[in-house]
Amino acid sequence: xxxxxxxxxxxxxxxxxxxxxxxxxxxxxxxxxxxxxxxxxxxxxxxxxxxxxxxxxxxxxxxxxxxxxxxxxxxxxxxxxxxxxxxxxxxxxxxxxxxxxxxxxxxx
Numbered sequence: 001x002x003x004x005x006x007x008x009x010x011x012x013x014x015x016x017x018x019x020x021x022x023x024x025x026x027x028x029x030x031x032x033x034x035x036x037x038x039x040x041x042x043x044x045x046x047x048x049x050x051x052x053x054x055x056x057x058x059x060x061x062x063x064x065x066x067x068x069x070x071x072x073x074x075x076x077x078x079x080x081x082x083x084x085x086x087x088x089x090x091x092x093x094x095x096x097x098x099x100x101x102x103x104x105x106x107x108x
Contacts, residue, residue, distance in 0.1 A: 003083045010072040021077050031070040038063045 001009070014021050022030065041060050043049040075082045101107055 003086065004081070006068075007072055007076055007082060010069060011076050014073065014076075021073055024074065024077050027070055027074050027077065031067065031074065034063065034066040034070055038067055 021027065037058075038060070041055065041058055041063060044051045044055055045060070072082065074080075075085075
């Protein structure tokens with residue numbers, strides 16, 4: 001699936017199953033909530049925090065998909081083509097960081 005296809009699929013889902021988009025501020029709050037759920041899993045799985053019983057069966061991929069879904073909702077609502085935005089962002093990073101990471105002793 002391409003990013004453009006994902007944006008179309010999410011838009012169709014929202015307009016049929018979801019009825020309508022939540023407003024942009026609500027979706028921003030939901031995005032922060034979903035990112036927090038990913039952070040909780042990461043801190044337990046890869047960090048020093050211990051798992052709560054309720055977190056042991058949580059699917060990290062599913063939680064990341066929740067983040068992506070809400071991000072796509074926000075992009076659709078604000079008229080952002082994520083394919084174009086990502087391509088532009090990668091170009092910016094490639095120019096800005098052309099030598100930055102190669103010269104970072106912490107990464108050697």
